[in-house]
Amino acid sequence: GNSVTQMEGPVTLSEEAFLTINCTYTATGYPSLFWYVQYPGEGLQLLLKATKADDKGSNKGFEATYRKETTSFHLEKGSVQVSDSAVYFCARPHGSSNTGKLIFGQGTTLQVKP
């Protein structure tokens, strides 16, 4: 099938801590993979993406590597800031549907404390 699974939240970290949010997917083939971020009261913003196996997406200090061997796309940041507090969604296009639908993980809430 087509699914995206994220680690359960919420995740609470102190400022400057290392962040990992796990994401795994099921797919036939190699879909594009995305991380979206939703700040409180706002819409979803594309944080980074990878379009093929072994690609690394990066933006604002966040990174994620498309690993086909483990069907994973884990999000990492070396030193989080209070301003990174948000909900993070891993996503991929549905693939076998021709609707263009995005399949989202359940979202992981990150809270960074000073």
Place this chain on the structure above:
Amino acid sequence: NAGVTQTPKFQVLKTGQSMTLQCAQDMNHEYMSWYRQDPGMGLRLIHYSVGAGITDQGEVPNGYNVSRSTTEDFPLRLLSAAPSQTSVYFCASRPTLGGSGGYTFGSGTRLTVV
């Protein structure tokens, strides 16, 4: 660069009223879509369009109509609002239906039906 613009940001309707949620993009994207975001349900696709003059249903289309008379605009109409339509609505666009391009989301419309 405006991206995807949604109006209004907030709306309160009485049961049975109708209204139109506006969505406009200035990126010449062919593909546009509407999602609703509900706690515990994630984001669900309502309707989508692969180009001007072409629309189709997503997974939760009942109670909503759409049209796509221009590439830029993709309004969502609530025909007779019901409390079950209380939600946050997001418009999203993408260069084309397929391919590796990312999806750009609007900032959302928070709708309450009383």
